[in-house]
Amino acid sequence: MGTAGTAGAVRPGAIMSAEIDQQPEVLGRLWAEQAPELRRIRAELDRRRHRFVLLAARGTSDHAALYAKYLVEVCQALPAGLVSPSTSTIYGVRPDLSGVLHISVSQSGGSPDLVDSLKAARSCGATTVAVTNNVDSELARAAEFVVDVRAGTERAVAATKSYTAQLLALYLLLGPEHGVADTGSDAARLAEAAHATLQGMDAVAATAARYRFANRLVTTARGYSYATAREAALKLMETSYLGAQAFSGADLLHGPMAMIDGETPVIAVATPGRGGTAMTPVLQTLYERKADLVIVGGTDEALAAAPTASVLPVRTEGIPEELHPVLDILPLQQLALRLALERGVDPDAPRGLRKVTETW
Amino acid sequence: MGTAGTAGAVRPGAIMSAEIDQQPEVLGRLWAEQAPELRRIRAELDRRRHRFVLLAARGTSDHAALYAKYLVEVCQALPAGLVSPSTSTIYGVRPDLSGVLHISVSQSGGSPDLVDSLKAARSCGATTVAVTNNVDSELARAAEFVVDVRAGTERAVAATKSYTAQLLALYLLLGPEHGVADTGSDAARLAEAAHATLQGMDAVAATAARYRFANRLVTTARGYSYATAREAALKLMETSYLGAQAFSGADLLHGPMAMIDGETPVIAVATPGRGGTAMTPVLQTLYERKADLVIVGGTDEALAAAPTASVLPVRTEGIPEELHPVLDILPLQQLALRLALERGVDPDAPRGLRKVTETW
Numbered sequence: 001m002g003t004a005g006t007a008g009a010v011r012p013g014a015i016m017s018a019e020i021d022q023q024p025e026v027l028g029r030l031w032a033e034q035a036p037e038l039r040r041i042r043a044e045l046d047r048r049r050h051r052f053v054l055l056a057a058r059g060t061s062d063h064a065a066l067y068a069k070y071l072v073e074v075c076q077a078l079p080a081g082l083v084s085p086s087t088s089t090i091y092g093v094r095p096d097l098s099g100v101l102h103i104s105v106s107q108s109g110g111s112p113d114l115v116d117s118l119k120a121a122r123s124c125g126a127t128t129v130a131v132t133n134n135v136d137s138e139l140a141r142a143a144e145f146v147v148d149v150r151a152g153t154e155r156a157v158a159a160t161k162s163y164t165a166q167l168l169a170l171y172l173l174l175g176p177e178h179g180v181a182d183t184g185s186d187a188a189r190l191a192e193a194a195h196a197t198l199q200g201m202d203a204v205a206a207t208a209a210r211y212r213f214a215n216r217l218v219t220t221a222r223g224y225s226y227a228t229a230r231e232a233a234l235k236l237m238e239t240s241y242l243g244a245q246a247f248s249g250a251d252l253l254h255g256p257m258a259m260i261d262g263e264t265p266v267i268a269v270a271t272p273g274r275g276g277t278a279m280t281p282v283l284q285t286l287y288e289r290k291a292d293l294v295i296v297g298g299t300d301e302a303l304a305a306a307p308t309a310s311v312l313p314v315r316t317e318g319i320p321e322e323l324h325p326v327l328d329i330l331p332l333q334q335l336a337l338r339l340a341l342e343r344g345v346d347p348d349a350p351r352g353l354r355k356v357t358e359t360w
Numbered sequence: 361m362g363t364a365g366t367a368g369a370v371r372p373g374a375i376m377s378a379e380i381d382q383q384p385e386v387l388g389r390l391w392a393e394q395a396p397e398l399r400r401i402r403a404e405l406d407r408r409r410h411r412f413v414l415l416a417a418r419g420t421s422d423h424a425a426l427y428a429k430y431l432v433e434v435c436q437a438l439p440a441g442l443v444s445p446s447t448s449t450i451y452g453v454r455p456d457l458s459g460v461l462h463i464s465v466s467q468s469g470g471s472p473d474l475v476d477s478l479k480a481a482r483s484c485g486a487t488t489v490a491v492t493n494n495v496d497s498e499l500a501r502a503a504e505f506v507v508d509v510r511a512g513t514e515r516a517v518a519a520t521k522s523y524t525a526q527l528l529a530l531y532l533l534l535g536p537e538h539g540v541a542d543t544g545s546d547a548a549r550l551a552e553a554a555h556a557t558l559q560g561m562d563a564v565a566a567t568a569a570r571y572r573f574a575n576r577l578v579t580t581a582r583g584y585s586y587a588t589a590r591e592a593a594l595k596l597m598e599t600s601y602l603g604a605q606a607f608s609g610a611d612l613l614h615g616p617m618a619m620i621d622g623e624t625p626v627i628a629v630a631t632p633g634r635g636g637t638a639m640t641p642v643l644q645t646l647y648e649r650k651a652d653l654v655i656v657g658g659t660d661e662a663l664a665a666a667p668t669a670s671v672l673p674v675r676t677e678g679i680p681e682e683l684h685p686v687l688d689i690l691p692l693q694q695l696a697l698r699l700a701l702e703r704g705v706d707p708d709a710p711r712g713l714r715k716v717t718e719t720w
Contacts, residue, residue: 052412054439059614073447077455079414081441086583087433090638095437113610216576216603223446241619243576243603250473254419258710259601278450350618
């Protein structure tokens, strides 16, 4: 964390590739080792009966926060919002946040506006939680509760393992009650599913070859996996300099569908569950508009709606829908890596990016 | 509203062009005529002392909702969140929303998922408000309070006047207290500023010519005008089939900056005020990365940070920062129209779009 230069890697993409491959182990370990601590924090949060949850993050972590928003709304049945840090850091607002749970998500814990935003929330009465990969960070020190996602040092500028670790930590903190009840077998099952999903490199390689000369691309999903669409678009932008845009399936039908034609690659996420099912009319429309379509996951229902689509497989058997985002991002991380390499770009040394971005 | 076909127009873009030009009149009339009714609704909402505000919308109206989120957080000092309608419509969640203010924003008032989401919120105890251009719509009938934005029938598929009317209505409902106190002179001043801003067609024409062959573009802003960046990107996608992406200035520094180079047009909004000032480090970085940069507004501070940028002027003299989004979108609507025409596309008949989009 916090190391700016990573250009000294031996092979282009070696760092990002290694960190992608560490995810099954990271996820299994996080679940197995952190479940007791997360149970403790969760019980304390439950006891306080919050009326509302605010989530604050930037960049990749913002997509973990978006995922958490769905967990809060669906599993906790509480209203939730993503914080615009600028309202406290630029406009200096000090609302009454008693009864509000403020969760900041940050790999490095070092972004000054997130630290300021969390401190402001705490001084306004909110319960504050930092979900971070750096428990020695200023963000962690400023928060009342700290969730250590234990992804290990992340050296690649494009975050991968810290993202899926954040998702899993947030699932254990905010997801279905039974999620933190058992540990061993669930943890092992998720690690295995992640490992199996990462074996689908043939489909990833074919997709990367196909998009070698694309200069823009659209990603889309609904429900929990909307976070995946957003994170995949960011990853492709960071590593491959593609103009990648993410839309919720519903929003895509409101306007942006006009720019979809046979020249527009679209990556849609549709795994088994209610979010995947809700993608069916979107996939039908994309198919009718002759979009060049890749479906991540790819249920029978999805392929019936878009029979010519190609598939990036995801191994979701035995994994609840709420956890699919931990898996369906994996082939898309691999795609971002592979596409960068196809295009002669080193994904470990993207232009103009540092590992910790300072915004105020 | 609700008429799907608009292809019968005499001149390409004639409908969108006429509706863009109606905005000074629409804004002046809305403020002058609706202020008493909005004062009444506002007093009733104040009386109920909500603890939290949820905003629900799709497409263009979602950007009006984003603007409203800043108003709620800064001017009402209340936490706010944008609703993910899918959590009620797909996942069937029924949270306790007593003490919550739920505001739906929709030009047509006809999107089924917004109607269902508002009904669900009302049945869960929320105060519900519909901000709409169609007071006979199902959304208006379902809501406890209705705000009529009175933009007149909007025929263009790309919404323009209904958007700025929504912004103004939301300002009067949620903005600074004094906003609804006076009426006549403020209304006239805003109408004049809108009229003056719409006269900047030379700069718009030059920008449209410059981007004739661009196939993607980035928009960015911070604070209230972040909504403008989002809406401009959507408008350019809808009418000109550009791959346009919007980022908050802070988020742009977290990743997407990697895809910015001398080949990437960037439209940044920087008008006088705290949001514009917060754009300075973003503009500096864009300038260093040799982005092809257009600044909407263009303060001295912004031009000092990016001296080679061109400017789309906005006449904000005497208009408070909170109202700038009503003005700074105007040259960008004109740009979307003009760019479509330059590219031989009829912005009144975009591919694959209908005026009312049905999502569930």
